[in-house]
Amino acid sequence: MSNPGGLDERGGGSAQLLRLASIVIVFAAVVATSGVAIAERVAGKNEAFLLLTLKRVGGIVDTAMGHSNRFGVPRQATLKLLAQAERLIKDLSKIENASPELDRQKVRMRLQIARNFRIVGKTDRQIAHATAAEHLLRGLVRRNKKDLEAQGWLSDALGERGDALVVQGDLAKALKSYEASLEIRQRLAESNPKDAMWSLKLSVALDKVGDVRVAQNDLSQALDSYEASLAIKKRLASEKPDNKAWQRDLSVSYNRVGDVLRSEGQLARALVYFQASLAIRQRLGETDTANSWLLYASDAADD
Numbered sequence: 001m002s003n004p005g006g007l008d009e010r011g012g013g014s015a016q017l018l019r020l021a022s023i024v025i026v027f028a029a030v031v032a033t034s035g036v037a038i039a040e041r042v043a044g045k046n047e048a049f050l051l052l053t054l055k056r057v058g059g060i061v062d063t064a065m066g067h068s069n070r071f072g073v074p075r076q077a078t079l080k081l082l083a084q085a086e087r088l089i090k091d092l093s094k095i096e097n098a099s100p101e102l103d104r105q106k107v108r109m110r111l112q113i114a115r116n117f118r119i120v121g122k123t124d125r126q127i128a129h130a131t132a133a134e135h136l137l138r139g140l141v142r143r144n145k146k147d148l149e150a151q152g153w154l155s156d157a158l159g160e161r162g163d164a165l166v167v168q169g170d171l172a173k174a175l176k177s178y179e180a181s182l183e184i185r186q187r188l189a190e191s192n193p194k195d196a197m198w199s200l201k202l203s204v205a206l207d208k209v210g211d212v213r214v215a216q217n218d219l220s221q222a223l224d225s226y227e228a229s230l231a232i233k234k235r236l237a238s239e240k241p242d243n244k245a246w247q248r249d250l251s252v253s254y255n256r257v258g259d260v261l262r263s264e265g266q267l268a269r270a271l272v273y274f275q276a277s278l279a280i281r282q283r284l285g286e287t288d289t290a291n292s293w294l295l296y297a298s299d300a301a302d303d
Contacts, residue, residue: 078120085113086125100140107136107153114160123164130160148188155184155201162208166215175212181205196236203232203253210256219260226256244284251280 089109092102110133117126137154140147162177182205189198210225230253237243237250258273 079122082113082116082120082122082125085109085116086129089113089129100143103136103140104150107133107140107150107157110136111153111156111160114157118160118163121167123167126164127161130157130164133157134161148192151184151188152198152201155181155188155205158184159205159208162212166212171212171215175209175216178205178208178212182209196239199232199236203229203236203249206232207253207256210260214260214263219264223257223260223264226253226260229253230257244288247280247284251277251284254280 089106092106092109110129114126114129114133117123117129134154134157137150137157140150141154144150158177158181162174162181165171165174165177182202185198185202185205189195189202192198206225206229210222210229213219213222213225230250233246233250233253237246240246254273254277258270258277261267261270261273
């Protein structure tokens with residue numbers, strides 16, 4: 001993997017990257033928000049430069065957060081970086097009559113910030129940015145109902161909010177967000193049947209709905225979701241048998257169904273699914289010894 005700026009991949013390099021991210025954010029803020037009037041002139045006269053700067057900000061923040069999480073940079077430093085990113089996106093929101101492309105970039109940044117707040121466990125901020133992204137995306141979809149990218153991002157924003165609500169223990173609201181995300185992904189997968197990405201995203205949405213149903217002890221509904229996800233993963237795995245990630249996902253899906261059947265007392269049926277999962281993991285272990293951990297059909301591996 002490339003090392004941004006040639007930084008040493010240790011704590012010191014990570015700290016340098018955090019400082020670099022802070023500098024770039026400040027620079028972008030100067031470009032974008034030296035007063036709303038200046039920001040609007042920049043957006044109007046040289047929007048391409050502004051968009052490029054903002055994209056680089058997002059990329060550097062993501063990389064810095066990844067290094068921070070990996071190398072144990074103090075939590076306060078990472079929160080300070082995210083606070084700077086928040087101030088930038090807040091100032092950008094003051095620009096009136098923003099172009100659709102600038103709105104799209106604001107969505108990207110909102111989702112990036114939400115995901116990074118997830119990393120540091122700030123679910124309230126994660127929800128706030130996911131919800132802000134949702135509002136922007138609904139506007140983009142209203143402008144162009146054929147904007148598949150915006151619809152996909154909308155499903156991502158809803159899913160992100162659902163993830164945070166699960167952590168907060170609000171399963172009812174989490175389920176509502178997940179089901180709204182699922183509805184969009186079903187529509188996108190049906191309209192793009194040959195696009196594996198939409199099928200994969202649909203299977204993830206089904207699994208999340210199933211997970212909440214299990215937590216609510218609604219095993220029948222959970223089983224329906226898990227079986228629908230399993231059917232998708234079976235199809236994808238059969239289309240690309242050499243795709244080890246998809247094979248692994250299929251084994252996890254078999255486990256999910258097996259777990260629900262076991263909880264329902266259907267032990268014979270559960271055993272069939274567990275054995276199917278085990279067979280996949282054994283096959284993967286035999287063909288790729290470096291990933292022999294796939295043999296262990298544990299709950300931890302399913303996360």
